[in-house]
Amino acid sequence: MTQIDLSKLIFHSSFSGFGNYTNATISFSVASRVVGSSPAVLVTSTPISNANSVSQTEVRLTNLDAVLYIFKGHLQNFYTSGNVWTNNVSLADYEIDIDTSYTTTSLVLTVSIYKLSASPTVSTPAFVVDCNASLYLAPF
């Protein structure tokens, strides 16, 4: 048994970090559309090659807003009919969700659009999903 003071060391060979670290980027377009009561589910990402096991994903919905969002697994954003982001779901006309999923060799992004407005349909603008992914190997 060895007692180690974690606060006193930069690195100890008994502890792994997250190796195989790499970055990848991908962009894909989502066309303007009219969304009714059923959600529009758009699986438009081509797979990001990922032989690693875990990731951190950041996306920007270019042409819709300028923010690069950080999320893990699921991003949920609300917009008014003027395509303005809102934190208040009761004021939102539509919702855009982005989910990440893995296969054994890739990372895929899925975009879903839900109508929240009382109107029968809502129009959503064309936008581009720009994704920045940090990929690394979990030590398990």
Place this chain on the structure above:
Amino acid sequence: MIDPRNFYFNSNYLIDKVLEIFTGSFTSASRISPAPVNDTKNTSINDLLYYVGTYTVDGGEPQDIGSEVLVNGFVFQVLASTQAGTLQIYSNNADTISHEVTYKIALISKPSNTLFTLNESTQPINDLYFSSSLNYQKIALEDVESVSVAPAVGATPTDTLVTIPHDLGYIPCVRAFVDDTTTLTDVLVRNGVALVFNIDTEMTNSVDESNVYFRFTNLDTNTYSFNLNYRIYYDAN
């Protein structure tokens, strides 16, 4: 001048210290709210710890802990938190039937952790802990900040925006957790903060070349105070 993106490992730069790894499985029952604790593991250090992990549902493809997946058209999510000496695993199962979950979670030391007892007799010796052939995530900046989140005004949510400057000049990778000194959980996953405060909180966090922005949107009429733990990493290359 050394650019940390140009080498795989350099002892001048902090990397995450993975202290322990837990694997397990459980049956997630249908539609229990709030998300129940499905499994608990005792950890070797009596303190809060950061974590990273993956899970599968019914033997499917692995997802990050905190990710939401659709199972039979219903949302499914596995979450985690740490307390002093324990790791908890939760699940949100909106389906009408139960599902089988397997998980793997790596516990990472946080800056306040001190003494850890390394038990060489139980450490797996056939695993390679460190290899100079792998590029390691290197920590550029880390800290813990106190945050107080203002209450909603009636039905109108209130945003509290915390800006963390990093000045790296590029978009970095970020890990972030909140704790109330008793329980620690991931900020970057949906429903993560709700594990600690049992409130309906929506958050949209973001980053640019100069700053990381944590947005805490409070839909509740209470004020909440907690610690925001963050690590910002140098780019890979």
